[in-house]
Amino acid sequence: MNITVIGTGYVGLVSGVCYARLGHQVICVDKEPGKIALLNAGGIPIYEPGLKELAEAGREAGKLSFTTNLQDAVKRSEFIILAVGTPSLPSGAANLAYIEQAAMEVAAAMDGYKMIAVKSTVPVGTNERLAELIRSRSDQPFDSISLPEFLREGSAIQDTLYPDRIVIGADSKHAADKLVELHRPLTEHMIVTDIRSAEMIKYASNAFLATKISFINEIANICEKVGADVTEVAYGMGCDSRIGSSFLKAGIGYGGSCFPKDTSALIQIAGNVDYEFKLLRSVVEVNQDQRFNIIRKLKMIFGGELAGKRIAVWGLAFKPNTDDVRDSPALDIIQYLADNGVQVTAYDPIAAPNFKSLLNREGIVWCGDAASAAKDADALCLLTEWEEFGSFDLALLQRLMKRPILIDGRNVFKEEHLLGTDFVYYSVGRPSLNQGVKEQMPVLQFHS
Ligand code: UGA
Numbered sequence: 001m002n003i004t005v006i007g008t009g010y011v012g013l014v015s016g017v018c019y020a021r022l023g024h025q026v027i028c029v030d031k032e033p034g035k036i037a038l039l040n041a042g043g044i045p046i047y048e049p050g051l052k053e054l055a056e057a058g059r060e061a062g063k064l065s066f067t068t069n070l071q072d073a074v075k076r077s078e079f080i081i082l083a084v085g086t087p088s089l090p091s092g093a094a095n096l097a098y099i100e101q102a103a104m105e106v107a108a109a110m111d112g113y114k115m116i117a118v119k120s121t122v123p124v125g126t127n128e129r130l131a132e133l134i135r136s137r138s139d140q141p142f143d144s145i146s147l148p149e150f151l152r153e154g155s156a157i158q159d160t161l162y163p164d165r166i167v168i169g170a171d172s173k174h175a176a177d178k179l180v181e182l183h184r185p186l187t188e189h190m191i192v193t194d195i196r197s198a199e200m201i202k203y204a205s206n207a208f209l210a211t212k213i214s215f216i217n218e219i220a221n222i223c224e225k226v227g228a229d230v231t232e233v234a235y236g237m238g239c240d241s242r243i244g245s246s247f248l249k250a251g252i253g254y255g256g257s258c259f260p261k262d263t264s265a266l267i268q269i270a271g272n273v274d275y276e277f278k279l280l281r282s283v284v285e286v287n288q289d290q291r292f293n294i295i296r297k298l299k300m301i302f303g304g305e306l307a308g309k310r311i312a313v314w315g316l317a318f319k320p321n322t323d324d325v326r327d328s329p330a331l332d333i334i335q336y337l338a339d340n341g342v343q344v345t346a347y348d349p350i351a352a353p354n355f356k357s358l359l360n361r362e363g364i365v366w367c368g369d370a371a372s373a374a375k376d377a378d379a380l381c382l383l384t385e386w387e388e389f390g391s392f393d394l395a396l397l398q399r400l401m402k403r404p405i406l407i408d409g410r411n412v413f414k415e416e417h418l419l420g421t422d423f424v425y426y427s428v429g430r431p432s433l434n435q436g437v438k439e440q441m442p443v444l445q446f447h448s
Contacts, residue, residue, distance in 0.1 A: 001182060004077040006070065006102050008035055010046060010156060011119050011149045012083030017051060018160040020058035022185055027073040028066045039066040047323040047350055050157040074109035083119040092264030094123055103130040107137035115175045117145040121262055123269050124199045143175035146195045148202035153256065154321030165189040169198020203269065206262040207280055212247040213254045214286040220250035220429025230429030231411060250428045252383060252409040253290035255318030255327040291329035294381050295336055297407050297426045301379065307341030310402070312377035314370055315384025316348035316355040323351045330383045331359055338363035347373035349386055371400055379405035385412050394421045
C-alpha cells in the first residue's frame with residue numbers, strides 16, 4: 001500500500017518506519033525542514049532503541065522517504081495517517097490546532113479517494129470534526145478512520161511490530177477491511193468498532209494504566225506505615241489474572257508526554273459533558289504528590305534542613321531507554337531542591353541535554369557519569385531505573401559519597417546489594433529494606 005504519515009514525532013516516525021518494514025511504500029511528512037534534512041541524512045531526531053537501524057533499512061530498500069512536501073505525498077498515497085502532536089492547552093484539553101491544520105492541508109491536496117486515519121490521541125468526536133473540515137474543503141471521496149496507537153517510548157518498535165491488539169474505528173466497511181488486511185501481519189487480534197469508541201479506547205487505556213500506577217503507589221505509601229512490602233503485594237495481586245502484573249511498579253509516579261496529558265484531557269472531556277471524573281482526578285493528584293516523597297524522605301533524614309547539602313540525582317528521563325524528559329518527576333524534584341539551597345549534581349545517560357532545555361539554573365551541576373555525580377554527595381536520589389544504576393557497585397558508591405545515604409525512587413536495589421554496606425537506604429513501600437534507619441516496626445492501632 002502507498003502510505004503517507006504526517007508528523008514525524010514518536011508515533012508518526014515509528015509507525016512510518018514499521019509500515020515500511022512490512023514492505024509498504026511510506027512517505028513521512030513533516031513541516032520542519034531541519035528534521036526532514038536530518039532524517040534524509042540518516043539521522044533520527046529522537047532516541048529510540050532500534051529505530052535508526054530500521055529507518056536505514058527502509059530507506060536502503062527504497063520503501064521509506066522523508067519530505068516536507070505534503071501535497072505531493074498525499075497525491076501519491078491512498079492511505080494517509082495523521083500523527084501530529086495534540087499537546088495540552090492550559091485548561092488540560094488537547095490542542096487540536098495542528099491536527100486541524102494537517103487535515104485542511106490533506107483536503108487541499110486530495111485528487112481521488114483516500115483513507116484518512118488519525119493516530120494522534122484525540123478527544124471523542126474529533127475524527128468526525130476533522131471529516132467535516134475535509135468535506136468542506138474537498139469534494140473528493142474519503143473514509144475516516146480512528147487508529148489509536150499504543151506504543152511505549154523505549155520499546156516503541158517492539159510494541160508496534162508485536163502489538164497486543166489493533167483498534168480500528170471506522171464507519172466504512174471498505175476502509176475497515178483494508179486496514180484489517182494491512183495490519184494482519186502484526187496480529188490476528190483486531191478490534192473493529194465505531195469511530196467514537198475507538199477514540200475512547202485510547203484515553204480509557206491510558207487512564208486505566210495511570211490508575212494502576214497511582215493505586216500501587218498509594219498501597220506502597222500504606223505499606224511503609226504498616227510494615228508490608230509493596231513488591232510482594234504487587235506480585236501477589238498480579239498473579240490474579242483479572243488484575244494482571246503489569247503497571248504495578250511503585251515509584252515516584254508516572255511522567256512522560258502521554259499519561260499526564262491524556263488523563264487531564266479525559267477529565268476535560270468528561271467535564272465537557274457535565275461529568276466529574278472523580279476517580280481520575282484523584283489519580284492525577286496522587287501522582288503529583290508521589291514524587292515529593294523523595295523530598296519528604298530527605299527532610300526526615302536531614303532533620304528538615306536541606307540547604308547547603310550536596311545531593312546527587314541519578315536519572316532525569318521520565319523512564320529508562322528514552323531521552324524524553326517531558327513531565328518527568330525529576331523536574332519537580334530538582335526544582336524543589338535547587339529552590340531550597342541544595343547543590344544538585346545530576347546525571348542521566350542520555351537525557352541531560354533535553355532536561356537542561358527545560359530546567360537549567362544555578363544550583364545544578366551537570367555530571368558526565370554516575371560516579372562524578374555521586375562524588376562527595378551528602379545523599380543520592382535514584383529517579384530513573386537505568387540499567388547502569390542497578391549494576392553500580394554499592395561499596396564503591398559508599399566510598400565516593402560524603403555520607404552513604406541512598407533514596408531509591410524506583411526500588412532498583414535489593415537486600416543483597418546492600419549487604420556489607422553502611423547505607424542509610426530508603427526505597428518505595430519496602431520498609432523492611434530500610435537500612436541504617438533504626439526504625440521499630442510500627443505498633444498498629446486497632447479501633448473497634
Ligand atoms: C504510554 C502507554 O503505556 C502506551 O501504551 C501509550 O501508547 C503511550 O503512553 C501513548 O499514549 O503514546 P509511555 O508514556 O511511553 O507509554 O510510557 P510507559 O511505559 O507507559 O510509562 C509511563 C510512566 O509510568 C513512566 O514514567 C513510568 O516510569 C511509569 N510507570 C510505569 C510506573 O511508575 N510504574 C509502572 O508499573 C509502569
